[in-house]
Amino acid sequence: MLLKVSNVNKSFGSKIVLTDNNLEVGKSEIHALVGMNGAGKTTLVRIISGVIDDYEGDIIFEDKNINKLSVIERQNVGIYVVPQHAAIIPEFTVAENIILGTWPKDTLGMVDWKKIYENAEKVLHDYGLDFDPRMKVRDLSLVNQRKLNVVRALFSKAKLVILDEPTTALSSEERDSLFKFIEAQRQQGTSFILISHYLEEILRLCDTITVNRDGRSYTGYKKGEIDEATLSKLIVGESVKLLERSSEEKLKTKKVSLEVNGVSGKGMDNISFTLGRGEVLGVVGFPGSGAREICRALSGLNTISKGQITLNGREFSIPKDPKTAVNQKIIYVSFDRHKEGVVQLLSIKENISMSILTSRLKKMFGFINKTKEIENANEYFKTLAVRASSINESVGNLSGGNQQKVVISKALSALPEVLILDEPTVGIDIKSREEILALIDHLTKERGLSVLYLTNDFNELLRISDRLLFFEDGKLIVDKVNDGLTAEDVMQIRDLKDLKEGVLN
Numbered sequence: 001m002l003l004k005v006s007n008v009n010k011s012f013g014s015k016i017v018l019t020d021n022n023l024e025v026g027k028s029e030i031h032a033l034v035g036m037n038g039a040g041k042t043t044l045v046r047i048i049s050g051v052i053d054d055y056e057g058d059i060i061f062e063d064k065n066i067n068k069l070s071v072i073e074r075q076n077v078g079i080y081v082v083p084q085h086a087a088i089i090p091e092f093t094v095a096e097n098i099i100l101g102t103w104p105k106d107t108l109g110m111v112d113w114k115k116i117y118e119n120a121e122k123v124l125h126d127y128g129l130d131f132d133p134r135m136k137v138r139d140l141s142l143v144n145q146r147k148l149n150v151v152r153a154l155f156s157k158a159k160l161v162i163l164d165e166p167t168t169a170l171s172s173e174e175r176d177s178l179f180k181f182i183e184a185q186r187q188q189g190t191s192f193i194l195i196s197h198y199l200e201e202i203l204r205l206c207d208t209i210t211v212n213r214d215g216r217s218y219t220g221y222k223k224g225e226i227d228e229a230t231l232s233k234l235i236v237g238e239s240v241k242l243l244e245r246s247s248e249e250k251l252k253t254k255k256v257s258l259e260v261n262g263v264s265g266k267g268m269d270n271i272s273f274t275l276g277r278g279e280v281l282g283v284v285g286f287p288g289s290g291a292r293e294i295c296r297a298l299s300g301l302n303t304i305s306k307g308q309i310t311l312n313g314r315e316f317s318i319p320k321d322p323k324t325a326v327n328q329k330i331i332y333v334s335f336d337r338h339k340e341g342v343v344q345l346l347s348i349k350e351n352i353s354m355s356i357l358t359s360r361l362k363k364m365f366g367f368i369n370k371t372k373e374i375e376n377a378n379e380y381f382k383t384l385a386v387r388a389s390s391i392n393e394s395v396g397n398l399s400g401g402n403q404q405k406v407v408i409s410k411a412l413s414a415l416p417e418v419l420i421l422d423e424p425t426v427g428i429d430i431k432s433r434e435e436i437l438a439l440i441d442h443l444t445k446e447r448g449l450s451v452l453y454l455t456n457d458f459n460e461l462l463r464i465s466d467r468l469l470f471f472e473d474g475k476l477i478v479d480k481v482n483d484g485l486t487a488e489d490v491m492q493i494r495d496l497k498d499l500k501e502g503v504l505n
């Protein structure tokens with residue numbers, strides 16, 4: 001046994017978060033930690049790693065009680081957490097990131113760069129990676145950045161690596177490649193705790209599963225002994241019904257809402273398409289294909305150099321920043337809520353109101369309509385079942401998934417005509433994901449909201465999208481109605497290199 005968590009309890013003030021939590025991780029084991037948003041997974045990981053030190057119970061590592069050890073001391077015995085936003089420095093090279101803080105010096109006491117790069121090359125090679133240690137980390141793909149985070153942990157002699165949602169926003173190929181890498185490290189003797197909301201990958205990769213529900217742990221489920229439906233029921237406490245947008249809705253011809261005509265700019269080459277009123281248009285493409293670029297450009301986050309856009313018959317002035325897009329009723333929800341989503345120090349209510357202070361909530365003489373503000377925040381708080389004591393709770397105290405629900409509430413409050421969702425269910429649990437999809441389905445049908453939906457989770461994409469746009473090399477290559485497509489079809493179309501626009505229509 002490598003790690004033993006024994007009868008751990010934790011409360012924040014009067015809020016009880018963990019009650020009698022137990023789990024055991026063996027050597028060379030991949031252990032899953034799953035549960036709904038706010039179930040207490042991150043709190044437990046913070047206790048194991050020593051970030052939270054006021055808890056009841058015992059943490060035993062290699063047969064020693066480590067309750068009294070600090071974060072650094074726990075790292076020194078071999079416990080290393082790789083959070084969702086790991087502390088790699090994008091402007092540094094791969095080598096600098098690996099050796100961060102342990103700079104080798106030459107005989108004159110100068111940093112020995114030759115040695116740094118030689119060492120880094122060897123380290124990467126030992127872990128089966130072949131990227132150049134001189135590359136800036138910002139130029140690495142997302143999956144290679146995540147692998148580098150693990151390498152850093154292993155370089156620091158980690159015996160147990162805790163990965164918090166490592167596959168979010170990765171394509172299925174990138175996931176496979178990350179899994180192979182983790183599996184290879186496990187075979188070398190490293191143990192992993194993996195937090196994830198993707199049950200299929202949990203069942204594929206992990207040896208043992210611990211479910212956290214309502215603060216209690218249900219542990220010891222073994223690979224092969226539990227199926228996805230049973231696991232899903234254990235996590236939520238009831239069966240989860242998957243939302244399926246009706247095929248009738250998917251095939252309905254819709255009145256044009258957004259018309260994009262010959263748009264070019266950074267990473268975009270002469271893109272034209274229409275988005276119907278009440279339509280959900282799925283957007284597919286590898287990073288750099290133009291898929292994310294057009295979504296961000298329509299929201300004022302990327303520059304458009306040429307082209308025309310109309311929205312519900314109005315001339316749409318090319319947005320130079322997000323504010324001009326929002327004023328024209330196009331709103332973008334970013335996959336990166338830390339950078340572009342919420343303000344941690346403000347309350348749920350203040351975050352939700354942020355986009356409508358100068359419009360829907362404005363009264364005369366610069367006053368804010370407080371009653372309306374509370375009503376509006378409460379509406380989304382309830383519809384999206386945000387797990388917090390009230391709308392006055394600070395967003396920084398919420399679990400990751402619940403923060404994401406606040407980001408979506410903020411966007412919907414502004415009553416957009418076009419909503420652009422970029423990996424909107426990142427970090428969202430299996431039940432909340434269905435609630436979000438149901439809300440989108442409802443708003444498109446009842447309010448005529450038009451949606452551009454970008455995600456690497458093709459099963460999710462196909463359940464909600466009426467039509468799909470495929471991008472490559474900055475161009476729109478295929479525009480296809482979702483008439484019963486499968487995830488395999490989507491991958492096949494995306495991977496065909498020489499398709500000309502419309503060939504498959």
Ligand SMILES: Nc1ncnc2c1ncn2[C@@H]1O[C@H](COP(=O)(O)OP(=O)(O)OP(=O)(O)O)[C@@H](O)[C@H]1O
Pocket residue numbers: 012015017035036037038039040041042043044387388397398399400401402427429
């Ligand atoms: N510093 C804090 N102060 C008050 N409450 C907190 C604090 N940190 C966490 N919580 C609460 O503890 C509960 C568990 O949060 P935690 O982040 O552990 O959940 P999680 O299972 O990791 O969720 P997710 O899947 O959304 O990441 C939540 O209700 C959260 O609001």
